[in-house]
Amino acid sequence: MTTIERPEKRMPRAELKATIERYFQTLTSHKPSISDFDDRCDRYHSGQRVTNSPRNSVEGGSVVTCFTSLAGNPPWGPATDIHIPLVDPEHGIVAGRHQGDEFAGMTPAPATV
Numbered sequence: 001m002t003t004i005e006r007p008e009k010r011m012p013r014a015e016l017k018a019t020i021e022r023y024f025q026t027l028t029s030h031k032p033s034i035s036d037f038d039d040r041c042d043r044y045h046s047g048q049r050v051t052n053s054p055r056n057s058v059e060g061g062s063v064v065t066c067f068t069s070l071a072g073n074p075p076w077g078p079a080t081d082i083h084i085p086l087v088d089p090e091h092g093i094v095a096g097r098h099q100g101d102e103f104a105g106m107t108p109a110p111a112t113v
Contacts, residue, residue, distance in 0.1 A: 005092045016087050016094040028078040032070040041066035
């Protein structure tokens with residue numbers, strides 16, 4: 001994250017922002033575009049890395065990439081309350097967060113105290 005990209009390799013700010021906006025749209029549509037993901041991409045959920053990790057206890061299942069983790073029918077709904085606080089073309093970094101219905105369509109278990 002400290003490497004500065006050569007000017008000819010940099011993605012323009014608007015393009016970086018559009019990429020993360022498509023990512024958040026994918027959380028709703030569950031139809032990712034492979035061209036939006038780099039092999040080094042990692043997703044975090046509740047503070048835990050859930051991609052490229054055999055110890056994914058948050059989403060479970062097999063080792064997945066950013067692209068494969070978003071395809072199909074994951075148990076979350078639309079991404080809402082989206083914030084994109086970091087768009088850095090010089091370093092090639094973009095970061096955002098959202099609030100979403102993480103278990104859309106699922107019946108929650110009753111809470112016990």
